[in-house]
Amino acid sequence: MTRSAHPDPPTTGTVFADVVLPLALARTYTYRVPEEFVGQLRAGQRVEVQFSRNKHYAGIIRRLHGKDPGFKTKPIISVIDVNPLLTERQLELWEWMADYYCCTLGEVMTAGLPSHLKMASETIITLGPMFSDDITELNEDEYLIVEALTLQSELSLKDIRDILQRKTVYPVIRGLLDRHVIFPKEEFSDRYKPLEVKCVRFGPKYRTEAEQISAFDLVSRSEKQTAVLLEYMDTSRKQPYVRRADLSKRTGASDAVIKAMVKKEIFEFYDREISRIDATEASAEAGALSREQEEALGDVRRIHASGKPALINGVTGSGKTRVYLELMEEAIAKGGQVLYLLPEIALTGQITKRLQRVLGDKILVYHSRLNNMERVEIWKAVLSGEKSVVGPRSALFLPFTNLGLVVVDEEHDPSYKQHDPNPRYNGRDVAMYLAHQHGAQAILGSATPSLESWENTRSDKYGLIVMRERYGGVALPEISIANSRETDEKGMHHPFFTPTLIDNIRATIERGEQVILFQNRRGFAPVYFCPTCEWSVQCVNCDVSLTYHKYQHRLRCHCCGYVTSPPEQCPACGEVQLKLSGTGTEKIEDELKIFLPEARIARMDLDTTRGKNALGKLLQQFEVGELDILVGTQMVTKGLDFDRVGLVGVISADQLLRFPDFRADERAFQLMLQVAGRAGRRERQGKVIIQAHEESHPVLTDVLAADYDNFIQREADNRRAHAFPPYRKMIRIQLRHTRRPTAEEGAKLMGKWLTYALGDLVEGPFEPSIARLRTYYLQDIVLRLPPHPAELKRVKSIIQRASDKLSTTKGLTNVRVVVDVDPY
Ligand code: ADP
Ligand code: ZN
Numbered sequence: 001m002t003r004s005a006h007p008d009p010p011t012t013g014t015v016f017a018d019v020v021l022p023l024a025l026a027r028t029y030t031y032r033v034p035e036e037f038v039g040q041l042r043a044g045q046r047v048e049v050q051f052s053r054n055k056h057y058a059g060i061i062r063r064l065h066g067k068d069p070g071f072k073t074k075p076i077i078s079v080i081d082v083n084p085l086l087t088e089r090q091l092e093l094w095e096w097m098a099d100y101y102c103c104t105l106g107e108v109m110t111a112g113l114p115s116h117l118k119m120a121s122e123t124i125i126t127l128g129p130m131f132s133d134d135i136t137e138l139n140e141d142e143y144l145i146v147e148a149l150t151l152q153s154e155l156s157l158k159d160i161r162d163i164l165q166r167k168t169v170y171p172v173i174r175g176l177l178d179r180h181v182i183f184p185k186e187e188f189s190d191r192y193k194p195l196e197v198k199c200v201r202f203g204p205k206y207r208t209e210a211e212q213i214s215a216f217d218l219v220s221r222s223e224k225q226t227a228v229l230l231e232y233m234d235t236s237r238k239q240p241y242v243r244r245a246d247l248s249k250r251t252g253a254s255d256a257v258i259k260a261m262v263k264k265e266i267f268e269f270y271d272r273e274i275s276r277i278d279a280t281e282a283s284a285e286a287g288a289l290s291r292e293q294e295e296a297l298g299d300v301r302r303i304h305a306s307g308k309p310a311l312i313n314g315v316t317g318s319g320k321t322r323v324y325l326e327l328m329e330e331a332i333a334k335g336g337q338v339l340y341l342l343p344e345i346a347l348t349g350q351i352t353k354r355l356q357r358v359l360g361d362k363i364l365v366y367h368s369r370l371n372n373m374e375r376v377e378i379w380k381a382v383l384s385g386e387k388s389v390v391g392p393r394s395a396l397f398l399p400f401t402n403l404g405l406v407v408v409d410e411e412h413d414p415s416y417k418q419h420d421p422n423p424r425y426n427g428r429d430v431a432m433y434l435a436h437q438h439g440a441q442a443i444l445g446s447a448t449p450s451l452e453s454w455e456n457t458r459s460d461k462y463g464l465i466v467m468r469e470r471y472g473g474v475a476l477p478e479i480s481i482a483n484s485r486e487t488d489e490k491g492m493h494h495p496f497f498t499p500t501l502i503d504n505i506r507a508t509i510e511r512g513e514q515v516i517l518f519q520n521r522r523g524f525a526p527v528y529f530c531p532t533c534e535w536s537v538q539c540v541n542c543d544v545s546l547t548y549h550k551y552q553h554r555l556r557c558h559c560c561g562y563v564t565s566p567p568e569q570c571p572a573c574g575e576v577q578l579k580l581s582g583t584g585t586e587k588i589e590d591e592l593k594i595f596l597p598e599a600r601i602a603r604m605d606l607d608t609t610r611g612k613n614a615l616g617k618l619l620q621q622f623e624v625g626e627l628d629i630l631v632g633t634q635m636v637t638k639g640l641d642f643d644r645v646g647l648v649g650v651i652s653a654d655q656l657l658r659f660p661d662f663r664a665d666e667r668a669f670q671l672m673l674q675v676a677g678r679a680g681r682r683e684r685q686g687k688v689i690i691q692a693h694e695e696s697h698p699v700l701t702d703v704l705a706a707d708y709d710n711f712i713q714r715e716a717d718n719r720r721a722h723a724f725p726p727y728r729k730m731i732r733i734q735l736r737h738t739r740r741p742t743a744e745e746g747a748k749l750m751g752k753w754l755t756y757a758l759g760d761l762v763e764g765p766f767e768p769s770i771a772r773l774r775t776y777y778l779q780d781i782v783l784r785l786p787p788h789p790a791e792l793k794r795v796k797s798i799i800q801r802a803s804d805k806l807s808t809t810k811g812l813t814n815v816r817v818v819v820d821v822d823p824y
């Protein structure tokens with residue numbers, strides 16, 4: 001294995017530096033290293049360079065060499081970092097990504113560096129909030145900048161160049177940034193406040209057991225108070241705090257009853273901060289491993305010893321996290337770093353807390369709510385080789401120096417794939433490359449592994465471990481189907497709630513348990529149309545109908561964000577009675593309120609979780625029992641781990657199964673089983689009700705039996721038979737232009753060239769199902785190739801040449817070509 005140190009730079013003659021710039025340039029740019037910098041420079045350092053006429057950028061030195069490129073080179077203007085900011089391995093990883101995902105190094109750099117570490121002429125800086133007016137520590141240049149900032153509050157790097165009256169400003173800026181005197185402008189994130197809940201405990205006179213028993217005498221004349229006291233004693237044995245609301249709910253006693261007991265000084269009220277972990281959770285890492293966990297751990301070690309990644313296929317609640325934790329502790333004890341990847345949204349859950357409880361400050365959480373300064377601090381901590389990280393796919397880009405273990409949790413999750421912009425990478429797959437690079441061990445886990453990973457166990461690239469039982473003998477939920485055509489006693493049929501589902505929701509809430517309802521579409525109604533002439537409101541930028549959002553009374557495009565008011569009448573025929581069709585989460589929530597006016601319902605989707613803390617607050621409210629029902633999109637299927645979810649409902653399985661995509665079945669199966677996994681924890685078997693028209697769909701049969709093996713085998717056969725991934729490599733080439741004829745012409749030419757070189761590996765060009773997106777007309781060409789590295793390489797270079805040729809073809813120069821390798 002290669003060491004990660006950067007190679008030594010040349011020491012004689014003129015030295016040149018190949019520099020990566022944060023731009024979509026095909027390659028690195030070569031600059032001359034002025035005399036005075038020779039000896040100071042290494043690969044991985046940032047330097048200030050000029051690009052185009054008067055733009056300055058912080059670029060990264062890729063390599064230093066003595067090979068004159070033969071054109072007039074510009075000099076490096078200044079050196080920003082004293083020590084390399086990036087390791088050799090990271091630069092290699094960037095190159096591998098650019099290569100594999102057919103994009104430029106600059107695009108990988110843009111994705112891979114926290115914005116604080118990227119500086120360009122347009123960067124705006126402001127005075128840091130902590131700057132204390134202590135100017136004694138500033139040198140003259142620094143003082144000038146700070147003074148200007150107190151007058152003007154923000155400056156661009158260009159302004160600063162003017163103030164200092166010279167070109168070289170980046171080192172001064174870096175010095176100020178490092179000392180937190182200035183900040184690149186950003187919105188400071190408002191901090192997350194833990195929720196407080198109203199709790200009840202014994203008053204000071206009732207602290208001993210004997211005193212508590214005597215309290216029963218005091219309430220003996222009130223049946224209700226006795227019930228409350230009993231319930232309190234019972235609950236307080238199971239958990240460290242008793243919520244006031246729970247107490248009245250479970251006993252049916254009004255709040256006045258509890259208040260009366262407070263007056264008698266039996267109880268007192270207090271506010272408790274609820275951390276997202278409670279006492280039952282605390283035992284998770286103290287308890288002994290179950291036999292299944294022991295076996296899994298042993299198997300993982302054996303697989304790792306043979307140098308392979310391990311895939312754990314374990315049902316939700318089987319205790320996979322505990323197995324990862326054992327391995328993480330081991331890796332860290334050996335002095336290695338760990339990278340634990342999770343889908344972004346699962347990071348808000350309990351897993352990160354669990355990891356931190358065991359690993360303390362050895363593990364850092366890299367999530368999207370961090371501000372830029374915190375990102376840079378994590379960067380530095382990781383570079384020092386000391387810290388491990390849990391984070392979403394972007395955590396891959398951190399400068400690990402001695403990675404010992406990589407964990408990819410929920411490895412099937414499509415959010416590991418970056419769709420837009422370049423690099424269009426899959427975090428799971430890059431993580432495997434990263435592990436390989438470092439010689440680190442790798443473990444992937446899921447209750448529903450992707451076909452890709454399952455196939456890798458088939459071909460013996462990965463070792464497979466199966467965990468079939470929930471930890472502690474907790475029962476898996478009972479899954480059943482409710483036919484969407486079902487009617488109630490009066491023969492009434494409701495478009496999205498079957499009587500079975502409604503009855504079960506009621507019963508669950510009455511037991512004091514919670515309900516999760518899954519509907520994979522947000523908003524109120526996805527189509528706003530005219531019943532007379534069938535005209536419907538379309539986005540002005542995209543080829544999709546606008547979704548009606550009732551709360552704001554607005555129509556919104558879910559592709560580009562375009563918003564408009566609903567029209568009063570049909571512009572085509574003048575009809576004034578326009579109609580809505582389709583169902584989103586907002587409508588489900590709305591209708592549910594009619595059936596269950598008393599229930600406390602909340603919605604979890606992109607619309608309700610936009611604010612920085614909105615998601616955390618919502619989860620906390622649900623967790624402390626301030627909500628009965630959570631209606632949500634696929635967000636609710638991930639990593640929610642609550643004790644009191646008695647029922648999970650899937651509003652429409654048909655909608656999931658009808659999706660026009662070769663992964664639709666796999667996705668539907670995963671979503672349904674994942675959301676089902678949220679039901680039923682410790683005490684009681686949970687229930688899952690799936691509403692469907694097509695009851696006998698084979699995917700539903702597998703979901704009902706929770707039969708992953710059967711599902712995946714059939715899925716594998718189908719994909720193989722129809723030559724889809726993972727049995728073929730897929731590359732999608734999308735051509736985009738604001739004029740349809742130009743997009744079509746570009747696509748036709750491109751298609752012709754590719755077909756000439758690749759024959760029937762090429763499909764298309766064709767118009768994708770959404771034919772226009774964000775004002776661009778789209779044309780797709782899809783390649784499906786035998787999955788051999790050499791073939792892939794050959795094809796990619798053909799694509800590159802065709803795309804270069806198109807960019808110099810008259811009239812088509814600004815047709816955008818977007819290449820997506822392993823598209824989702
Ligand atoms: P998974 O990650 O497979 O969904 P978890 O690791 O979250 O499963 O475990 C499910 C539940 O079982 C959690 O509530 C956890 O606290 C508990 N648990 C798992 N392993 C142990 C153990 N060895 N001792 C005590 N509790 C455990
Ligand atoms: Zn749009």
Ligand code: ZN
Pocket residue numbers: 530531532533534535570571572573574575
């Ligand atoms: Zn009309």
